[in-house]
Amino acid sequence: MNALDSFVSDPRIRVRRDDKPSARPRCVVYWMQRSQRGRENPALNVAIDAANALGLPLAVHFGLHPRYPRANARHYAFLLDGIPEAARHVEARGAAFVFRPYPHHSLLRFCEEVAPALVVGDENPLREPESWRDGAARNLRVPFWTVDSDVIVPSCHFDREEYAARTLRPKIRKLLRRYLKPLGRPRCKAAFARSDRPRSAPFDARDLLTTLPLDRSAAPLRRVRGGRAAGLRTLRRFTTSALPRYHEDRNRPDLPGTSRLSAYLHFGQLGPHEVALAVRRARAPREARRAFLEELIVRRELAVNFVARNPRYDRVECGEPWALRTLTRHARDPRERIYSEKALEAGATSDRLWNAAQLEMVATGRMHGYLRMYWAKRLLDWTPTPADAYRVAVELNDRHELDGRDPNGYAGIAWAICGKHDRPWPPERPVLGFIRPMTASGAARKFDVDEYVASVGRAAAREGART
Numbered sequence: 001m002n003a004l005d006s007f008v009s010d011p012r013i014r015v016r017r018d019d020k021p022s023a024r025p026r027c028v029v030y031w032m033q034r035s036q037r038g039r040e041n042p043a044l045n046v047a048i049d050a051a052n053a054l055g056l057p058l059a060v061h062f063g064l065h066p067r068y069p070r071a072n073a074r075h076y077a078f079l080l081d082g083i084p085e086a087a088r089h090v091e092a093r094g095a096a097f098v099f100r101p102y103p104h105h106s107l108l109r110f111c112e113e114v115a116p117a118l119v120v121g122d123e124n125p126l127r128e129p130e131s132w133r134d135g136a137a138r139n140l141r142v143p144f145w146t147v148d149s150d151v152i153v154p155s156c157h158f159d160r161e162e163y164a165a166r167t168l169r170p171k172i173r174k175l176l177r178r179y180l181k182p183l184g185r186p187r188c189k190a191a192f193a194r195s196d197r198p199r200s201a202p203f204d205a206r207d208l209l210t211t212l213p214l215d216r217s218a219a220p221l222r223r224v225r226g227g228r229a230a231g232l233r234t235l236r237r238f239t240t241s242a243l244p245r246y247h248e249d250r251n252r253p254d255l256p257g258t259s260r261l262s263a264y265l266h267f268g269q270l271g272p273h274e275v276a277l278a279v280r281r282a283r284a285p286r287e288a289r290r291a292f293l294e295e296l297i298v299r300r301e302l303a304v305n306f307v308a309r310n311p312r313y314d315r316v317e318c319g320e321p322w323a324l325r326t327l328t329r330h331a332r333d334p335r336e337r338i339y340s341e342k343a344l345e346a347g348a349t350s351d352r353l354w355n356a357a358q359l360e361m362v363a364t365g366r367m368h369g370y371l372r373m374y375w376a377k378r379l380l381d382w383t384p385t386p387a388d389a390y391r392v393a394v395e396l397n398d399r400h401e402l403d404g405r406d407p408n409g410y411a412g413i414a415w416a417i418c419g420k421h422d423r424p425w426p427p428e429r430p431v432l433g434f435i436r437p438m439t440a441s442g443a444a445r446k447f448d449v450d451e452y453v454a455s456v457g458r459a460a461a462r463e464g465a466r467t
């Protein structure tokens with residue numbers, strides 16, 4: 001493996017299995033999972049460089065598993081929008097893109113077929129994908145590396161759970177010059193002989209969406225397109241229109257003040273490097289660019305650190321000790337009213353602003369960031385225990401948000417409900433104790449609630465939902 005020795009000192013690379021390569025390797029495999037793009041992808045770059053160092057062709061394997069935890073038809077439709085373009089970009093770099101849907105999605109079986117010298121994967125700190133990477137490391141018979149390609153600063157630099165943005169920010173700042181640079185675009189030097197080239201399954205998104213055994217609890221959206229081209233259009237629109245006022249408008253749900261990039265980042269159709277560099281280059285005031293990069297880099301990578309280092313990230317027990325103490329002390333306080341999960345999902349509460357936010361999420365697959373905080377906190381008033389509030393928040397967020405099932409979601413819910421990355425907010429209040437409160441009257445001072453509610457009605461009508 002001498003040809004590969006120089007790679008493993010790269011902090012972005014984690015050697016999960018340090019094995020001997022097979023006796024007669026035929027290729028290198030990149031197991032594309034989280035970073036669903038053929039450009040601006042550090043994991044793909046490592047796989048191409050390694051294949052070139054070994055003088056082998058590269059096969060990029062994309063196995064479509066229909067029961068990805070908590071994913072439903074809405075998420076799969078967005079994901080499938082991005083596959084043809086990822087395939088084109090991978091092929092343009094000289095590698096073979098091999099799409100294998102269920103029931104032929106197994107990486108191990110694919111590796112038996114193509115006899116790789118090395119398997120390269122990407123990273124995902126969530127529990128289930130991490131367990132799949134562990135399984136691959138146990139069961140593959142060749143070296144297996146993963147590349148931390150969806151963060152700017154590799155998460156290995158932060159080996160403990162960070163307490164707050166203020167503890168992570170200075171560490172990130174020190175490392176940013178080293179990691180926030182344009183990525184290269186290497187090309188494969190060797191290609192498969194025609195007879196050796198692994199076969200890709202035919203791709204028909206509509207057919208896959210109807211025939212795969214998917215969870216159908218949230219339907220695909222009609223007006224939102226996934227994929228890299230759609231993501232880049234969204235990025236361009238943002239940098240030329242809303243970015244200059246981002247620092248002032250991002251907490252105004254009544255205005256189109258934020259980027260709407262989270263789903264493209266969640267599915268890895270865009271990478272954080274290209275977004276950060278585009279914003280750095282954009283013509284916008286320094287405060288605006290700085291405020292955006294704080295969210296994209298510090299807050300987003302704080303969320304990755306939280307999920308990677310706190311195994312209870314999707315349960316209330318992940319909360320800060322002071323927050324769990326205060327919530328326990330108020331566990332028996334009478335709640336404003338208990339709603340069933342069904343009533344909450346239908347947005348049938350007494351709170352007009354909350355109902356509009358819930359409708360926005362169900363009908364359009366996104367909720368404005370400011371309202372996500374309010375939305376999650378209100379669940380403490382309407383569910384029997386903080387554990388129930390947390391569980392319902394995770395269920396609804398992950399089911400309906402296009403960007404759901406993401407470290408940002410768990411960190412956001414933990415912040416809102418159990419004090420993660422926050423501090424106590426005296427005076428002590430019923431139910432919340434010292435958890436930071438947010439109220440509808442506070443929201444009304446910040447933005448035009450009537451305009452927001454009306455805009456959700458219009459957006460839901462365009463999507464064809466009942467309002």
Ligand code: FAD
Nearest residue numbers: 258259260261262295296299300369372403404408409412
């Ligand atoms: P912009 O304001 O344009 O921000 C740019 C990017 O920075 C975002 O796309 C996102 O990747 C990142 N970012 C922004 N705000 C945060 C934040 N607070 N924490 C971490 N990263 C951030 N984000 C998700 O991606 N998926 C979720 O499921 C999710 N659920 C949330 C639930 C709750 C209760 C809360 C409080 C927040 C949640 N967030 C979630 C974080 C944040 O609200 C969204 O990332 C943001 O609203 C997405 O809209 P945007 O792309 O227009 O953001």
